[in-house]
Amino acid sequence: MDIAVIGLPQSGKTTVFNALTAGHSSSTGAGGAGPMQVGVVKVIDPRLAVLDGMYRPKKVVHPEIKYWDLPPIDREAASANQLLSGRQRNLLQAADALLIVVRAFEDDALLHPMGGVDPGRDAKAMLEELALADLEAMERAEARLDNELKKAKPAERPALVPQLETVQKVKAGLEEGIPMKSQTLTPSESAALADFQLLTGKPVVVAFNTGESETTPTLESLGISKDVSGGLGEVGLCAKLEEDLAVMEPDEADEFREAMGLDEPAVERVKSVCYATVGLVSFLTVGEDECRAWPVPAGIEAQMAAGTIHTDFTRGFIRAEVIAYEDLIRCGSLAQGRKEGVLRSEGKTYEVKDGDVINFLVNT
Ligand SMILES: Nc1nc2c(ncn2[C@@H]2O[C@H](COP(=O)(O)OP(=O)(O)O)[C@@H](O)[C@H]2O)c(=O)[nH]1
Ligand SMILES: [Mg+2]
The missing domain is CATH 3.10.20.30 (Beta-grasp domain)
Known part of the structure; x- marks a missing residue:
């Protein structure tokens, strides 16, 4: 599963990425957009340890999550209020899920690009940016299909008309602020949209990056309407602290966690919320060669x-x-x-x- 980490500049995306991947990262080219950091994390399924003891297989294979830290937006090329560059949007289409980092930590030394710290405003702004990207994609598709329909032979029309109608329907929904995944679509409409890989059709998790003293807000407490927040996952973490803990020896990190009253490591919580939001369950296979967990849609x-x-x-x-x-x-x-x-x-x-x-x- 590939999860792209996105968010406003300085929201703590790279810090969250480091906290989640703890040095297991490497950079790859991202189609001329500068290097993208990719980190692969094993999703340890505790059941596999038990099966390992039972079967003594040659190998045990845990599923993996690949997190992406996108190259930062090119401020000179981007317009003033652009939150994601065109290149970033293209990259996002290939992700299985999006993790939106929202700044919820106060730090007087670190200016916020939009003024004061306001997690509700930032979460909404990022969600709107995804909807806007989709709206543009639907407008382009509508123009193209309109054009094709004009030139189409009578025999070709029956295939094009439902496509155009689907695009117009989703576009109208997006204009009202309803993400694709909250719209009611028939299976054939969903199938017609599959190729567009719309961003508002993807599972999205909002990660509130809090300081050590702030409490984690919720989408509901921030007044984000159910229409917009439907199906979103949410999780809080103190990215800076977790980044430090992630590079410690496990024993040492556990001691710190206990002393600070922290619960499960953020990497575990984020993973659980991502699995639940994407709607994954795991089946298992066993044998002398291999014991393995396979994540599949519920x-x-x-x-x-x-x-x-x-x-x-x-x-x-x-x-x-x-x-x-x-x-x-x-x-x-x-x-x-x-x-x-x-x-x-x-x-x-x-x-x-x-x-x-x-x-x-x-x-x-
Ligand atoms: N005080 C505080 N600073 C943070 C926290 N998370 C990130 N930062 C700082 O915010 C700045 C921007 O973080 P970074 O991860 O580079 O943001 P990005 O631009 O979204 O990738 C850095 O100076 C971080 O050290 C946090 O939880 N608390
Ligand atoms: Mg960064």
Whole structure:
């Protein structure tokens, strides 16, 4: 999963990125926009440690999150109130989710580019920027489809008309401030929009960057309406402090956390909120070669889940042997699970649950 870290200048994006990736980062070119920092973090699934003890596999594979710290906006090329550059918007289309960093820390020594510290204003400004980018994309699409329709032969019209209508519908919604994901769309409308990779259709998490003394605001407490905040995730962290803790030895960092009364490390909390906002669950595979956790969208059916292991597995799907993780641990082996009747055989449309240990039977 690729998560792009965005936000106003000086909101603490790089600090949050460092706190989350703790030195596991490298820079990559970003299409002429300057270097983009990319950090890969393993999402440790504690169930894998237990399965490792049971199966002693050659390897254990944890899922990964890739965080991106975008190259800063080129102030000279950008217009005065531009919050994201055109290049940044293009990069964002490829992300699976967006993490908006909002400054909630007071620091008299650090001027805020928009005046005083106001997390509500900043969160709204960033959300509006995403909607604006989408609105522009829909306007371009509308003009193009209008034009194509004028030139179209009668036989081509039936394919173009619904596309144009969908674009106009979403555009109207965006004009009213409703992000794509809060709009009611039919499956065929959603499919028609897939290629646009609209930013307001992506999962978004707002990360409030607080100081050590401030409490974390909430979207609701900031008066952000449900229309706009629907489906958004939110999390608070003290990025500067977490950045320092992230580079300490784990024992030392734990001692600090305890002494300061901090709960779970920010990297864990941000990960949980991102998983919940994107709507991910993990199924598990076990064996002597490998034990692994596979993040998939909640509600996915077994046949599609098989495709995350190998695309051929979707086509060749026969059935899935499924046992809940807890049942496997209690039984001690798949064979015992089968004896007790908790290892079931499931078909294509079985809805995969978090913690299902699955063996896919496929014909390839
Ligand atoms: N006091 C305070 N300063 C912070 C905090 N987070 C970031 N900063 C400072 O804010 C400035 C901008 O941070 P940076 O991460 O570079 O922001 P970016 O422009 O969004 O990438 C730096 O001087 C940071 O040290 C915080 O939680 N508290
Ligand atoms: Mg930065």
